[in-house]
């Protein structure tokens with residue numbers, strides 16, 4: 001039995017049949033399947049340790065708190081944070097990005113400032129900035145892509161006048177926030193974050209200041225890591241960003257546990273996002289004093305079981321290893337890209353090679369609606385793909401298409417599955433003709 005066949009056995013759901021066919025799960029960018037180890041961590045929490053954290057002095061409360069805080073340490077090591085206090089547990093990437101937009105953005109972004117994002121963002125990393133820009137009277141600009149699905153980041157290379165200033169630079173003195181994804185959930189492009197940020201001065205803090213009084217011209221950099229963390233080893237300090245957001249459920253952990261990493265000195269300046277239990281030091285009628293980070297940003301009962309599952313997922317990923325993950329995913333991606341390009345009716349959006357790419361491939365089949373493609377694949381071949389805009393409306397508008405089909409691979413997908421998928425696409429074209 002090959003290593004991959006053994007790995008697949010770790011995922012109970014991959015054994016399912018759909019419409020009489022073995023499930024071929026190519027919707028990993030939406031959410032990944034969960035290994036037994038993660039499922040056991042969640043049920044083990046409820047069977048043996050269930051209690052609320054940070055509140056009790058009984059054994060179960062202490063155990064639950066230990067589980068939760070140990071995963072915080074684990075996440076901090078995993079992404080190379082400076083300290084566990086820089087790791088804030090949230091529900092998902094969406095909540096993490098909204099937290100930054102509300103807590104940092106609202107008091108800091110001023111009229112005539114600008115927020116720079118990219119045309120390939122998921123709505124989660126677009127709408128919070130759009131709303132903030134509208135509310136505070138700031139400009140929102142989106143870096144464009146070239147025909148190969150890569151960001152046009154070099155000076156003067158950008159044809160979209162709206163995204164460069166008079167000197168041809170993408171960022172300028174008034175840029176307050178740069179919000180960009182590390183990997184596109186539609187194109188599969190992996191953006192050169194380090195290279196992009198090399199032209200950005202580090203965000204500097206004035207001692208004793210609040211975000212409201214920060215001087216202008218030092219952009220804060222927010223990276224959406226939702227589609228990167230399941231595929232790449234992430235080192236937040238090396239990337240050079242100020243915030244990094246990701247969801248556990250796309251990296252084999254349960255739905256309900258996500259992470260916002262932020263530089264501690266910035267987190268400390270920011271006001272709380274949600275108010276309630278667990279985020280205070282003292283409250284009286286006269287006033288309230290809020291807890292230090294990270295508790296300041298974790299109001300209410302967190303999803304402790306899901307956080308336990310996130311810890312198990314990180315362990316699992318470390319056991320498999322990112323090298324192995326990249327080998328499996330990119331060899332299948334290469335096969336899929338190569339073979340799809342041989343089919344004249346198929347148009348692929350995004351990079352056509354595996355360089356700086358994850359194995360997420362969006363495409364259309366001429367004269368066949370993406371929903372019909374997805375339905376046909378599901379009903380006749382048990383293949384799960386996504387059809388629609390994948391929460392990336394601006395990108396689809398830029399590409400001039402109403403929707404697309406997306407096949408997104410994980411390391412447990414096999415070459416055999418790719419071959420069935422290719423047969424299914426050819427069959428679809430034959431049937432619809």
Ligand SMILES: Cc1ncc(COP(=O)(O)O)c(C=O)c1O
Pocket residue numbers: 029030092093094095122124125181183184185224226227247391
């Ligand atoms: C790039 C990207 N950002 C953000 C999100 C939002 O993730 P969640 O729904 O877990 O908040 C997604 C989900 O597909 C995504 O692909």
